[in-house]
Amino acid sequence: MLPPIADRFVAGETADGAVEHVRSLAADGIGGIVNHLGEHHETPEAAAADADAYLTLVERLADADVTPHPAISIKPSQVGLGVDEDCFRRNLDRVVDAAADAGVFVWLDMEDHGTTDATIDAYEALSRTHPGGVGVCLQANLRRTPDDVARLADTDGAIRLVKGAYDEPADLAHRDRAAVDAAYRDLLRRLFADCTVGVAVATHDEALIELAADLGARHDRAFEFQMLMGVREGRQRELAATHRVAQYVPYGSAWAAYFYRRVRERRENLAFAVRAVLSSLRS
Numbered sequence: 001m002l003p004p005i006a007d008r009f010v011a012g013e014t015a016d017g018a019v020e021h022v023r024s025l026a027a028d029g030i031g032g033i034v035n036h037l038g039e040h041h042e043t044p045e046a047a048a049a050d051a052d053a054y055l056t057l058v059e060r061l062a063d064a065d066v067t068p069h070p071a072i073s074i075k076p077s078q079v080g081l082g083v084d085e086d087c088f089r090r091n092l093d094r095v096v097d098a099a100a101d102a103g104v105f106v107w108l109d110m111e112d113h114g115t116t117d118a119t120i121d122a123y124e125a126l127s128r129t130h131p132g133g134v135g136v137c138l139q140a141n142l143r144r145t146p147d148d149v150a151r152l153a154d155t156d157g158a159i160r161l162v163k164g165a166y167d168e169p170a171d172l173a174h175r176d177r178a179a180v181d182a183a184y185r186d187l188l189r190r191l192f193a194d195c196t197v198g199v200a201v202a203t204h205d206e207a208l209i210e211l212a213a214d215l216g217a218r219h220d221r222a223f224e225f226q227m228l229m230g231v232r233e234g235r236q237r238e239l240a241a242t243h244r245v246a247q248y249v250p251y252g253s254a255w256a257a258y259f260y261r262r263v264r265e266r267r268e269n270l271a272f273a274v275r276a277v278l279s280s281l282r283s
């Protein structure tokens with residue numbers, strides 16, 4: 001069972017728990033982007049099982065019939081990229097076909113740099129077969145990302161811009177926080193000024209949120225803010241009064257790695273986790 005300290009960041013272990021959370025977000029005008037936790041599957045069976053889990057999730061989300069329409073977000077290595085590219089594309093096609101029928105948007109998460117080409121290739125192909133139905137995450141820390149933005153500038157889908165969560169080598173990525181922030185700002189300006197692809201601004205960084213709001217108004221462009229479950233939720237609700245906002249909602253039995261990643265990211269979260277453990281020992 002999910003311990004109470006993890007449920008700030010993870011919406012339970014089952015698809016039903018995730019759908020319930022998406023319903024509660026919808027009441028505040030916030031969309032849900034649901035991720036079935038899992039990554040790095042090395043066998044076709046494990047990859048197919050997670051693709052099947054997404055089929056069930058898509059069905060549940062369609063049945064829930066909530067507005068804003070929910071989306072799903074998939075890690076390529078969880079549906080077969082660690083096996084081979086054919087396995088990845090086969091499983092992904094199954095999920096994207098079902099999601100298209102159900103009116104559910106599909107995001108591709110971006111993993112470490114070894115997966116970038118295959119992920120972008122898959123997105124580009126799907127943006128042709130399922131126009132307006134798919135999006136891909138690009139990481140501002142990678143030095144290649146300006147070229148990837150130029151390549152995908154006019155695709156019929158969406159780009160989610162993040163700072164990047166993977167520890168990448170210096171020849172491939174900016175490692176200094178200020179350089180990553182500067183790259184993010186530059187990419188945002190390009191996305192708003194030069195591209196027709198949809199834009200999702202996925203950050204909790206207030207300076208970048210303000211820049212995006214300003215660019216959106218200046219270029220008269222619709223876009224979406226995206227943040228994680230459990231992080232700056234008050235700000236998410238505040239932004240939802242004036243902008244489109246979606247929350248990334250992870251669920252599933254593989255919650256531990258995700259939870260510890262969020263705790264490691266920030267000292268305050270570590271203090272929160274320690275306090276929760278201590279109070280559970282006292283009660």
Ligand code: FDA
Nearest residue numbers: 109110137162163164165202203204205226227228248265
């Ligand atoms: P930064 O880390 O600088 O944080 C800015 C401020 O936000 C902090 O000062 C703090 O106030 C707050 N904050 C940030 N993280 C917090 C936390 N855990 N707890 C409490 N407060 C916190 N990465 C990737 O490589 N591939 C992917 O597919 C995705 N997908 C993705 C989807 C969505 C919707 C989001 C929001 C993020 C991702 N990421 C990602 C993660 C991303 O790359 C990055 O690691 C995190 O978003 C943290 O970076 P920020 O932009 O928030 O800035």
